[in-house]
Amino acid sequence: GESVGLHLPTLSVQEGDNSIINCAYSNSASDYFIWYKQESGKGPQFIIDIRSNMDKRQGQRVTVLLNKTVKHLSLQIAATQPGDSAVYFCAEKGDAGNMLTFGGGTRLMVKP
Amino acid sequence: GAGVSQSPSNKVTEKGKDVELRCDPISGHTALYWYRQSLGQGLEFLIYFQGNSAPDKSGLPSDRFSAERTGGSVSTLTIQRTQQEDSAVYLCASSLVGDPNYGYTFGSGTRLTVV
Numbered sequence: 508g509e510s511v512g513l514h515l516p517t518l519s520v521q522e523g524d525n526s527i528i529n530c531a532y533s534n535s536a537s538d539y540f541i542w543y544k545q546e547s548g549k550g551p552q553f554i555i556d557i558r559s560n561m562d563k564r565q566g567q568r569v570t571v572l573l574n575k576t577v578k579h580l581s582l583q584i585a586a587t588q589p590g591d592s593a594v595y596f597c598a599e600k601g602d603a604g605n606m607l608t609f610g611g612g613t614r615l616m617v618k619p
Numbered sequence: 620g621a622g623v624s625q626s627p628s629n630k631v632t633e634k635g636k637d638v639e640l641r642c643d644p645i646s647g648h649t650a651l652y653w654y655r656q657s658l659g660q661g662l663e664f665l666i667y668f669q670g671n672s673a674p675d676k677s678g679l680p681s682d683r684f685s686a687e688r689t690g691g692s693v694s695t696l697t698i699q700r701t702q703q704e705d706s707a708v709y710l711c712a713s714s715l716v717g718d719p720n721y722g723y724t725f726g727s728g729t730r731l732t733v734v
Contacts, residue, residue, distance in 0.1 A: 515659060515660065515661065541722050543722075543725075548727075549727055549728075550623075550710050550712075550725030550726050550727045550728050551662075551710075551723075551725045552725070553722045553724070556722060596661070596662065598722075598723075606652075606667060606675070607722075607723060609661065609662045609664075610661070611661040612660075612661045612662070
Protein backbone atom coordinates (compact mmCIF):
# COMPACT_ATOMS: atom_id res chain seq x y z
CA GLY A 508 0.00 0.00 0.00
CA GLU A 509 0.86 3.59 -0.35
CA SER A 510 2.53 5.45 2.45
CA VAL A 511 0.30 7.39 4.77
CA GLY A 512 1.02 11.06 5.22
CA LEU A 513 1.17 11.88 1.50
CA HIS A 514 -1.29 14.29 -0.05
CA LEU A 515 -4.15 12.45 -1.66
CA PRO A 516 -4.30 11.83 -5.41
CA THR A 517 -7.49 13.13 -6.99
CA LEU A 518 -9.75 11.64 -9.63
CA SER A 519 -12.15 14.04 -11.29
CA VAL A 520 -15.05 12.63 -13.30
CA GLN A 521 -18.16 13.95 -14.97
CA GLU A 522 -21.52 13.10 -13.42
CA GLY A 523 -22.93 10.01 -15.09
CA ASP A 524 -19.55 8.64 -16.15
CA ASN A 525 -18.03 5.50 -14.64
CA SER A 526 -15.19 5.89 -12.14
CA ILE A 527 -12.31 3.54 -11.52
CA ILE A 528 -10.19 3.91 -8.39
CA ASN A 529 -7.07 1.82 -8.12
CA CYS A 530 -5.04 0.48 -5.24
CA ALA A 531 -1.81 -1.48 -5.09
CA TYR A 532 -1.50 -3.65 -2.02
CA SER A 533 1.67 -4.88 -0.43
CA ASN A 534 1.18 -8.34 1.06
CA SER A 535 0.79 -11.27 -1.31
CA ALA A 536 -0.59 -13.31 1.62
CA SER A 537 -3.48 -10.91 2.26
CA ASP A 538 -6.77 -12.77 2.14
CA TYR A 539 -9.42 -10.10 2.59
CA PHE A 540 -9.84 -6.65 1.07
CA ILE A 541 -12.21 -3.81 1.74
CA TRP A 542 -13.06 -0.47 0.17
CA TYR A 543 -14.09 2.39 2.43
CA LYS A 544 -15.69 5.72 1.55
CA GLN A 545 -15.05 8.80 3.66
CA GLU A 546 -17.20 11.88 3.22
CA SER A 547 -16.16 15.23 4.57
CA GLY A 548 -16.44 15.41 8.34
CA LYS A 549 -17.26 11.73 8.76
CA GLY A 550 -15.40 8.54 9.51
CA PRO A 551 -14.72 5.97 6.77
CA GLN A 552 -17.68 3.78 5.89
CA PHE A 553 -17.65 0.25 4.48
CA ILE A 554 -18.58 0.00 0.80
CA ILE A 555 -17.71 -3.48 -0.40
CA ASP A 556 -15.33 -6.31 0.37
CA ILE A 557 -13.79 -9.26 -1.42
CA ARG A 558 -11.97 -12.40 -0.36
CA SER A 559 -8.82 -13.62 -2.04
CA ASN A 560 -10.57 -16.65 -3.53
CA MET A 561 -12.59 -14.31 -5.75
CA ASP A 562 -11.54 -11.92 -8.49
CA LYS A 563 -14.73 -9.90 -8.80
CA ARG A 564 -17.61 -8.91 -6.60
CA GLN A 565 -20.53 -6.64 -7.42
CA GLY A 566 -22.69 -4.45 -5.26
CA GLN A 567 -25.18 -1.77 -6.05
CA ARG A 568 -23.42 0.44 -8.65
CA VAL A 569 -20.02 -0.70 -7.32
CA THR A 570 -17.74 -3.50 -8.41
CA VAL A 571 -14.46 -4.55 -6.85
CA LEU A 572 -11.86 -6.35 -8.93
CA LEU A 573 -8.92 -8.22 -7.46
CA ASN A 574 -5.82 -9.18 -9.41
CA LYS A 575 -3.62 -11.21 -7.11
CA THR A 576 -0.94 -11.72 -9.75
CA VAL A 577 -0.01 -8.05 -9.69
CA LYS A 578 -1.42 -7.28 -6.22
CA HIS A 579 -3.92 -4.80 -7.55
CA LEU A 580 -7.39 -3.89 -6.36
CA SER A 581 -9.83 -1.59 -8.08
CA LEU A 582 -13.19 -0.06 -7.29
CA GLN A 583 -15.54 0.71 -10.16
CA ILE A 584 -18.47 3.04 -9.61
CA ALA A 585 -21.11 3.05 -12.33
CA ALA A 586 -22.96 6.21 -13.31
CA THR A 587 -21.09 8.35 -10.80
CA GLN A 588 -23.24 10.81 -8.87
CA PRO A 589 -22.38 13.97 -6.92
CA GLY A 590 -23.02 12.02 -3.71
CA ASP A 591 -20.11 9.75 -4.61
CA SER A 592 -17.67 12.62 -4.06
CA ALA A 593 -15.50 11.47 -1.18
CA VAL A 594 -12.14 9.97 -0.32
CA TYR A 595 -11.87 6.24 -1.01
CA PHE A 596 -9.50 3.93 0.89
CA CYS A 597 -8.60 0.34 0.18
CA ALA A 598 -7.61 -1.94 3.05
CA GLU A 599 -6.08 -5.41 3.20
CA LYS A 600 -5.99 -8.06 5.90
CA GLY A 601 -2.87 -10.18 6.04
CA ASP A 602 -2.64 -13.84 6.92
CA ALA A 603 -1.48 -13.22 10.47
CA GLY A 604 -2.96 -11.02 13.14
CA ASN A 605 -6.09 -8.96 13.11
CA MET A 606 -4.95 -5.73 11.57
CA LEU A 607 -6.12 -4.06 8.42
CA THR A 608 -3.53 -2.12 6.46
CA PHE A 609 -4.92 0.95 4.71
CA GLY A 610 -3.83 2.48 1.45
CA GLY A 611 -3.23 6.20 1.19
CA GLY A 612 -6.63 7.08 -0.26
CA THR A 613 -7.94 8.69 -3.46
CA ARG A 614 -10.16 11.73 -3.59
CA LEU A 615 -13.04 11.41 -6.07
CA MET A 616 -14.56 14.65 -7.32
CA VAL A 617 -17.72 14.50 -9.40
CA LYS A 618 -18.38 17.43 -11.72
CA PRO A 619 -22.03 18.24 -12.45
CA GLY B 620 -24.35 0.93 21.19
CA ALA B 621 -25.39 0.83 17.57
CA GLY B 622 -22.20 2.40 16.31
CA VAL B 623 -18.80 3.63 17.42
CA SER B 624 -19.19 6.80 19.42
CA GLN B 625 -16.42 9.35 19.89
CA SER B 626 -16.35 12.40 22.10
CA PRO B 627 -15.90 15.24 21.94
CA SER B 628 -16.60 15.72 18.25
CA ASN B 629 -14.53 18.90 18.27
CA LYS B 630 -11.87 20.07 20.68
CA VAL B 631 -9.90 23.29 20.64
CA THR B 632 -7.06 23.46 23.11
CA GLU B 633 -4.14 25.71 23.87
CA LYS B 634 -0.63 24.56 23.11
CA GLY B 635 0.86 22.81 26.12
CA LYS B 636 -2.44 21.60 27.57
CA ASP B 637 -3.39 17.94 27.96
CA VAL B 638 -6.40 16.48 26.16
CA GLU B 639 -8.38 13.28 26.49
CA LEU B 640 -10.30 11.77 23.61
CA ARG B 641 -12.88 9.09 24.23
CA CYS B 642 -14.03 6.15 22.13
CA ASP B 643 -17.02 3.96 22.90
CA PRO B 644 -16.89 0.93 20.58
CA ILE B 645 -19.71 -1.28 19.37
CA SER B 646 -20.85 -3.52 22.20
CA GLY B 647 -19.09 -6.87 22.03
CA HIS B 648 -16.34 -5.73 19.70
CA THR B 649 -13.12 -7.01 21.19
CA ALA B 650 -10.67 -5.09 19.02
CA LEU B 651 -10.30 -1.31 19.06
CA TYR B 652 -8.07 0.88 16.93
CA TRP B 653 -6.99 4.53 16.98
CA TYR B 654 -5.96 6.36 13.83
CA ARG B 655 -4.96 9.94 13.12
CA GLN B 656 -5.87 11.80 9.96
CA SER B 657 -4.28 15.12 9.15
CA LEU B 658 -6.08 17.49 6.82
CA GLY B 659 -6.41 16.04 3.33
CA GLN B 660 -4.30 13.02 4.13
CA GLY B 661 -4.63 9.29 4.74
CA LEU B 662 -5.02 7.25 7.89
CA GLU B 663 -2.06 7.04 10.26
CA PHE B 664 -2.22 4.06 12.61
CA LEU B 665 -1.64 4.90 16.27
CA ILE B 666 -2.51 1.95 18.50
CA TYR B 667 -4.52 -1.27 18.62
CA PHE B 668 -6.24 -2.94 21.58
CA GLN B 669 -7.30 -6.54 21.87
CA GLY B 670 -9.46 -6.56 24.99
CA ASN B 671 -7.69 -4.30 27.47
CA SER B 672 -4.18 -4.97 26.24
CA ALA B 673 -2.35 -3.17 23.47
CA PRO B 674 -0.30 -5.63 21.40
CA ASP B 675 0.70 -2.91 18.97
CA LYS B 676 1.65 0.59 20.11
CA SER B 677 4.05 1.13 17.25
CA GLY B 678 2.17 4.05 15.77
CA LEU B 679 2.20 6.36 18.76
CA PRO B 680 4.25 9.34 17.51
CA SER B 681 5.85 10.28 20.82
CA ASP B 682 5.77 9.60 24.54
CA ARG B 683 3.26 12.44 24.88
CA PHE B 684 0.68 10.06 23.45
CA SER B 685 -0.85 7.27 25.52
CA ALA B 686 -4.02 5.22 25.45
CA GLU B 687 -5.85 2.86 27.69
CA ARG B 688 -8.88 0.66 27.51
CA THR B 689 -10.85 -0.54 30.48
CA GLY B 690 -13.44 -3.27 30.84
CA GLY B 691 -12.82 -4.31 27.27
CA SER B 692 -14.95 -1.40 26.19
CA VAL B 693 -14.28 2.35 26.38
CA SER B 694 -10.88 3.64 25.34
CA THR B 695 -9.23 6.96 26.08
CA LEU B 696 -6.43 8.50 24.01
CA THR B 697 -4.47 11.08 25.98
CA ILE B 698 -2.16 13.66 24.48
CA GLN B 699 0.01 15.52 26.96
CA ARG B 700 1.54 18.95 26.38
CA THR B 701 -0.20 19.32 23.04
CA GLN B 702 1.66 20.83 20.11
CA GLN B 703 0.27 22.45 16.98
CA GLU B 704 1.35 19.46 14.88
CA ASP B 705 -1.06 17.34 16.94
CA SER B 706 -3.96 19.08 15.21
CA ALA B 707 -5.82 16.41 13.26
CA VAL B 708 -8.91 14.24 13.27
CA TYR B 709 -8.54 11.30 15.61
CA LEU B 710 -10.56 8.29 14.45
CA CYS B 711 -11.49 5.25 16.45
CA ALA B 712 -12.67 1.95 14.99
CA SER B 713 -13.74 -1.36 16.43
CA SER B 714 -14.13 -4.88 15.08
CA LEU B 715 -15.19 -8.33 16.17
CA VAL B 716 -12.19 -10.62 16.05
CA GLY B 717 -13.06 -13.89 14.42
CA ASP B 718 -15.87 -12.43 12.36
CA PRO B 719 -15.24 -13.62 8.81
CA ASN B 720 -16.59 -10.31 7.55
CA TYR B 721 -13.77 -8.51 9.09
CA GLY B 722 -14.19 -4.84 8.45
CA TYR B 723 -13.72 -2.13 10.97
CA THR B 724 -16.55 0.18 11.95
CA PHE B 725 -15.32 3.72 12.39
CA GLY B 726 -16.60 6.54 14.55
CA SER B 727 -17.00 10.05 13.20
CA GLY B 728 -13.79 11.19 14.84
CA THR B 729 -12.66 13.97 17.13
CA ARG B 730 -11.33 17.04 15.39
CA LEU B 731 -8.52 18.40 17.55
CA THR B 732 -7.23 21.91 16.99
CA VAL B 733 -4.23 23.11 18.97
CA VAL B 734 -3.88 26.89 19.00
